[in-house]
Amino acid sequence: MSHEHEKKPFSLHLDVSDFLPADKEEKQSLVVMRESVSFWRDGVRRFRKNKIAMASLIVIILIFIFSFILPSFYPYGYEQQIRGSENLRPMQYSEAELARIEAGEKVFPHILGTDNLGRDMTARLMMGSRISLLVGLVASVLVLIIGSIYGAIAGYFGGKVDLIMMRIVDIIYTVPDILIIILLMVTLKYPLQDLASNVPGFGWISDIGIGLISIFIVFSLLYWVGMARIVRGQILALKEQEYVTAARALGASHRRIIGKHLLTNCMGPLIVTTTLQIPSAIFTESFLSFIGIGVQAPMPSLGSMASNAIGGISTYPYRLFEPAIMISLIILSFNLLGDGLRDAFDPKLKN
Known part of the structure; x- marks a missing residue:
């Protein structure tokens, strides 16, 4: 009787049959059932499954239509x-x-x-919503640009550079935000007026509004520190990866490594943080306009509309409810959208 095909579990000899080509059934059992997708496609797929985030996105789109498109067809103007x-x-x-x-x-x-x-309240609500959305979007973009560049440089170079740059961030964190915002808004008002009226080529400042320009400057000076810390933490974790080492070995410049390899791989957290920054900027602008140092008349803001409605709260309460509901709707929608983006694009939260 031949025993050449009998398996010997304690034998040191290799079984030739283990090296035979796999048949179709064995190949099929090794096929991965889930299709391989990119990071962004997987994030979009996960985001679409989040019903709350999708509903928030629809609400935001409707608010944008209400604020930017409907005023062109509405028969009354906000100043009329x-x-x-x-x-x-x-x-x-x-x-x-x-x-x-x-x-x-x-x-x-x-x-x-x-x-x-x-003045028609619907037209003023449209323009006030437009101002709030513009402030939120522009301020968030400024925070994204300044904070990402600052945090990337600090995290990439490390050492004394990181130490000095992050101590500056800590100092800015210790400053009381509201007090500095009020001081900056009051201080910047008159220099901007002189610049718009006396220097050729700066008349656009008056067209946009002294209050809006002041708000953008304030956000550029103060509100980027949180973004810088987030980016720095991401860069510290990514700069030790093999592809960064390979880029250095190939002679890539620091600027290319930071922009091409490091910040590109931080886009998920950057998008989420920027989205969550928008409602914070809108709330800050509404607060400043409410106390009278934000957007100046006759341009309406949701905060200034609420402030003007306080005097007639007992007779015309709906004038306060209209901007208050709009502010709440915008902030809630962006917060829920940001939470949905975080759940979709944060690798740590993947199932």
């Missing part, structure tokens, strides 16, 4: 004062407008009423 239409309630017409309707003329209703100067 309509005589005889002061203090109208929602969907109410003035006597002059009722007379025009009786004469057969079509008059568009004041959907949310008018203020004490006869």
